[in-house]
Amino acid sequence: MMLHLDREAPLQHQIYDQLKHAILSRRIKGGTRLPSSRALADRHGVSRNTVLIVYEQLLAEGYLETRPGAGTFIGRSMPELKESGAQYPEPRSARPVRLSRYSERLSGLDVSTLNRGTGLRYSFNYGSVSAADFPADIWRRLLLREIRRRAGKPYLYENPQGLPELRAALADYLHRGRWIDARPEQILIVNGSQQAIDLALRVLVDPNSAVVVEEPCYSGARLACEAMGARLLPVPVDADGLDPALLPPVETGVRLAYVTPSHQFPTGGVMPAARRLALLDWATRAGTYILEDDYDSEYRYEGRPVEPLQALDRAGQVIYSGTVSKVLAPGLRLGYMVLPPDLVQPFLRAKQLTDRHTASLEQAVFAHLIRDGHFERHLRRTRRRNQRRRDALLAALTTAFGTEVEIAGAKAGLHLVVRFRGISATLAASVAEAAAQHSVGITAAEVRAGGDGASFVMGYAGLDEADIRQGVALLREVVQSFHRRSQRGRGGRLSKPVP
Ligand SMILES: Cc1ncc(COP(=O)(O)O)c(C=O)c1O
The missing domain is CATH 3.40.640.10 (Type I PLP-dependent aspartate aminotransferase-like (Major domain))
Incomplete structure (x- = not known):
């Protein structure tokens, strides 16, 4: 049995990994006698002690067995694991997983949105808070x-x-x-x-x-x-x-x-x-x-x-x-x-x-x-800072969109709900996607119908005022492109739904 050892990783780990893999993948059959620790050590130019430690570890884990006077053997009762090509066999389930009812219900729900940070430069994510605060x-x-x-x-x-x-x-x-x-x-x-x-x-x-x-x-x-x-x-x-x-x-x-x-x-x-x-x-x-x-x-x-x-x-x-x-x-x-x-x-x-x-x-x-x-004291300080951020966002939205935007929920908290009147509610997710391409993170809001327009939640606690203004300027370009498409669509010239 040849091992391939290099000087990069500790020898003991390499010998352990390769022997274990050879056993698990059945390259060495159960019951095979292993070379003595001295013979294996000499063959690979490593110390006998290193090989002894590995043999003892594999013995303790049940991969090997010793027979008095006869030497060290691969355990006979090792279950067979199929070779996967990878260094270790891929974990796979032997049978369909039986989930609890709770887990079955859960697998039908998208909980991934809960911890979502957008990682975008101008993230109006409502979960963000500023590191500086x-x-x-x-x-x-x-x-x-x-x-x-x-x-x-x-x-x-x-x-x-x-x-x-x-x-x-x-x-x-x-x-x-x-x-x-x-x-x-x-x-x-x-x-x-x-x-x-x-x-x-x-x-x-x-x-x-x-x-x-x-x-x-x-x-x-x-x-x-x-x-x-x-x-x-x-x-x-x-x-x-x-x-x-x-x-x-x-x-x-x-x-x-x-x-x-x-x-x-x-x-x-x-x-x-x-x-x-x-x-x-x-x-x-x-x-x-x-x-x-x-x-x-x-x-x-x-x-x-x-x-x-x-x-x-x-x-x-x-x-x-x-x-x-x-x-x-x-x-x-x-x-x-x-x-x-x-x-x-x-x-x-x-x-x-x-x-x-x-x-x-x-x-x-x-x-x-x-x-x-x-x-x-911290609350008083961050309340002032968040108020400045909120004011910056309100001012930027009003300047960029004028009467096209309707804003709610500005009196408290760390987010606003904005509704762009000229854009169909069905396009909200597409607008959020297009905004993300411009490094702007906004979240389509699940707001009940009651007035037309696409609604978004915009958090402001994670951005400084300059970034808020820049983010809204970028958002304006995105929203305008949707306006143009909606208008063309209404004029009957755009046959395909947008985008
Ligand atoms: C309505 C509501 N409750 C609670 C939280 C915060 O949850 P947690 O305290 O688990 O972080 C949020 C976060 O955005 C929220 O929007």
């Missing part, structure tokens, strides 16, 4: 402080509900900044809103359970409901968010209603007090829970931030979910829930079994950030 120096300082504090102590499993110091800090912050009166015992630290949605579905929803969602709805919530097999009851939104007059009758047996009342996603509507009270009243009569996704309301540019639904809840029917994805960074995967007292234990059990708890080092740093006053 992240308080990196403070975060580094607090992280080091925490690591020093923990020196010599093992990093053990922590409280599944979240670090007590973070829950206490959040309770104070939520009281000051969001008018929420929550005790630390009602707070559950999670890995972002997506986990809050997932836990709410696990705890409250079975396959075929009725779940109210907004129409249009945040895809992270809609997809999670669909994967769970929930029966979705979409309720249309208008400029004031979800319309409670259109909710299903209270006898429907709705188990959960998912809403974004402070800044409807994607349309941007802010739900007025009368609608909030009507929604709460409906939930009480229907005996259902409301999941309030308060994902970006720290950023409100006119007047003070809107009071959350949770702050009006007297019957313990609102499950509140907040996240740092917009205010710090989505990659931190940190979020928090405020739970009605009756739901604390069920959620806690589900969280513990899902992932034991959220990473504790980041939790500790976030707690320091709030406690030391950095967080609210």
